[in-house]
Amino acid sequence: MTDAISVADVFSARDHLRGVAHRTPVATSRTLDAMVGRSVFLKCENLQRGGAFKFRGAYNMISRLSDEARRCGVVAYSSGNHAQGVALAARLLDTPAIICMPSDAPAIKVEATRGYGAEIVFYDRMRDDRAALAQRIATERGATLVPPYDHPHIMAGQGTAALELLEQVDDIDTLVVPVGGGGLIAGCAIAAHGTNPAIQVIGVEPDDADDTRRSLLVGQRITISPPATIADGLRVTTPGDLTFPIVQRHVAQIVTVSDDEIREAIRFVMLRMKLVVEPSGAAGVAAVLAGRLPDSSRRVGVIVCGGNIDPPLLASLWGER
Numbered sequence: 001m002t003d004a005i006s007v008a009d010v011f012s013a014r015d016h017l018r019g020v021a022h023r024t025p026v027a028t029s030r031t032l033d034a035m036v037g038r039s040v041f042l043k044c045e046n047l048q049r050g051g052a053f054k055f056r057g058a059y060n061m062i063s064r065l066s067d068e069a070r071r072c073g074v075v076a077y078s079s080g081n082h083a084q085g086v087a088l089a090a091r092l093l094d095t096p097a098i099i100c101m102p103s104d105a106p107a108i109k110v111e112a113t114r115g116y117g118a119e120i121v122f123y124d125r126m127r128d129d130r131a132a133l134a135q136r137i138a139t140e141r142g143a144t145l146v147p148p149y150d151h152p153h154i155m156a157g158q159g160t161a162a163l164e165l166l167e168q169v170d171d172i173d174t175l176v177v178p179v180g181g182g183g184l185i186a187g188c189a190i191a192a193h194g195t196n197p198a199i200q201v202i203g204v205e206p207d208d209a210d211d212t213r214r215s216l217l218v219g220q221r222i223t224i225s226p227p228a229t230i231a232d233g234l235r236v237t238t239p240g241d242l243t244f245p246i247v248q249r250h251v252a253q254i255v256t257v258s259d260d261e262i263r264e265a266i267r268f269v270m271l272r273m274k275l276v277v278e279p280s281g282a283a284g285v286a287a288v289l290a291g292r293l294p295d296s297s298r299r300v301g302v303i304v305c306g307g308n309i310d311p312p313l314l315a316s317l318w319g320e321r
Helices: 007-017 030-036 054-062 067-072 081-092 107-115 130-141 152-168 183-195 211-218 243-250 259-273 279-289 311-319
Strands: 039-044 074-077 097-102 119-123 174-178 200-206 253-257 299-304
Touching: 007 054, 007 152, 007 183, 030 039, 030 259, 030 279, 039 152, 054 081, 054 152, 074 081, 074 130, 081 097, 081 107, 097 107, 097 130, 107 119, 119 130, 152 174, 152 183, 152 299, 174 183, 174 279, 183 200, 183 243, 200 211, 200 279, 211 243, 211 253, 253 259, 253 279, 259 279, 259 311, 279 299
Parallel strands: 039 299, 074 097, 097 119, 174 200, 174 299, 200 253
Antiparallel strands: none
């Protein structure tokens, strides 16, 4: 079976994003390296436009629409970061945007999405089918649906984060990527293996949101109950139709981390590295700190996928010490 995207698609996405998306920095910490006995390189997508990697895929897709399609607008569904990425990309491309967001989405993400000029339609995460709702609105308004992960242009755009990291840091042997619907890890895995097939790609999910790990174990996509985790961007119940086959072929393993381990990772990167990272973005760091990586991993790249943490959650982390 052929992958839904190739490394050429990731390079093409990079061309579309040049001068628009930030080439985010790579952060290191001698303290972190000493703690885990490896060299660790954090790709800071928390410093991307919109505060997360999602802008890459959203802009790559929307920028490729025809003038007529852009005039008709775009629709997306998201708990926050894809919402902001689509809203910002749509504003830059002068395209109307409607975003379906869960009623319990972090307030900071709702406010930012609205601030970029998008119209917001709320839904109940536990009861409503968000994809069906967004598709209905798109059909009614003649707009284009911009899915959060299951689209070739979305995956290719997200893969540019890994492409940059591998250009910024030599000899990475392991790439650690948080896993929600799989768009980020699919794009990054294609970019990594298109550059160096020997790189180990390791996905990270919260303990209670391990739909991709379980799906890999049985060899097919499964659906889990809506998970309870502080990593709201990773609360996906089934892997993507297009992303999962790429994960099967290119990802060495999926490891899981607890919410407490995610909290500790957020504290560490804030206090020791001066980086503000949201729970989903801290998942990869949590896996490194918790010793989930193979012993063979010596030069480790970690995609820190976002920094849009809800202020009350951030404040609560210090009361738990």
